[in-house]
Amino acid sequence: MDQANKLQYQQQVEKYLEGNKVYSIFEDLLKSLIIKKPDDPIEFLINKLQEPETKKIFIIGPPGSKLLELSLTLAEYMKFHCVSLGDLIKKELSKKSELSQQIQDSLDKFQYVNDEIAINIALNQIQHLENEKKSYIFEGFPKTRVQGLAFQKEGIIPDAFLILEMSEEQIYQCCLKKLDTEPFNKLSQKEELARNHSLEYQLNLKQVKEIYKNQYFSVDGEKHYELEDMAQRLKYKLYNNAPTRAGRILVIGPPGSGRSTLAKHLCARYGFVYISTRELISNLVNQKGTTGKEAFEKINKGDLVDDRIINALIKERINQTDCQLQGYVLDGYPKTQQQLETLNELNIQPTLIVIIDATDDIVLRRLTQRRTDPISGRIYNSIDEADREVKSRLIIAPNEKRDVVQLRLKRWEDLKQLIDGTVKYASVIFKTSGDAPINNIIEQVCYHLEKMN
Structure with missing residues (x-):
């Protein structure tokens, strides 16, 4: 079978697997096996296939952000059961027990309820819903890393995790608004309490995101969404309208x-593994070997690192288990004709090749404004993005100086023509303009990716 027919056959197989939810079925079964560890796996799987399909959604956001109202509305629309941590805590408070006093002490300080208390309250309710095989939305939990890890330990993994994102100022305003409601309206020094709670929320949110990095997706909490639009976003997560589980995506374009x-957004949104040639080379340089030194010298001159080095790094990375199971997005590969030809040798049959093109003027303007912090390695799109103490040490990276960028643009033009002339990849190429705002580019590619199914 020649390469063109092999690629076409593979696409037909993947279309069948996606269309019949085979990936989703096996993923759910495997996840259940790992979590439950039954003594008789075969009998367990048979029973599992006969059970009604249930889904679980976590939704969190800043206090005072109308999160409960959104959750209740979505639950009613999707015919899910809705559980609110806030409501469960209120119910516990009404019992006037020693536990309720501990909760009240936290509320009196406008602080999070103790993790252990929150976990026990949440688990009691969730285990009841799990036993009854009900699909549910859990609003307001987990709020901390400890809470998230406790749920994972109990085998409670969300099928979708929605996070309402807001700016720091808006989070602060939400906290102030919350302080105007019962029972917090009697507290003093509200501005200080709101500022502290806002910072606590943001710190915890960052840690929660790390735990659920392959499950969560964010929406702009300051934007109004139609109910159907929000429900549709959740359904994409719940019912695997997302791309193939083991997708192989190449994202190429000029600097x-x-x-x-x-590339990073696709990985965060769909759970792919992010593979950057820049990061692979950086890791190699940090090993301080002969090969790393050779690569470092090439980069500083604006030259390409030898194909034999890049191909070896890519081969080693894509053969690791996470890439085989989750799929991956290759950022900036291939860059040369030999690398393009090596795709076959590496057994990379792309499910999608995204080509981002941008005019030379746009690229030159962006890169001549870009600065790099030599200490942290952080890249700033302009010097104005950096703090005052950082600005003084920012530099222009050697491979982003005007003459080097012009050389890179010439190489990009050659590669683009080469790929355009490669017939076997024509059916998996999606082109978009890099002159557009990045959010527009992301939405276009995500829409195309989901529509492919």
């Missing part, structure tokens, strides 16, 4: 086109 931003 400064938004290529890396797009």
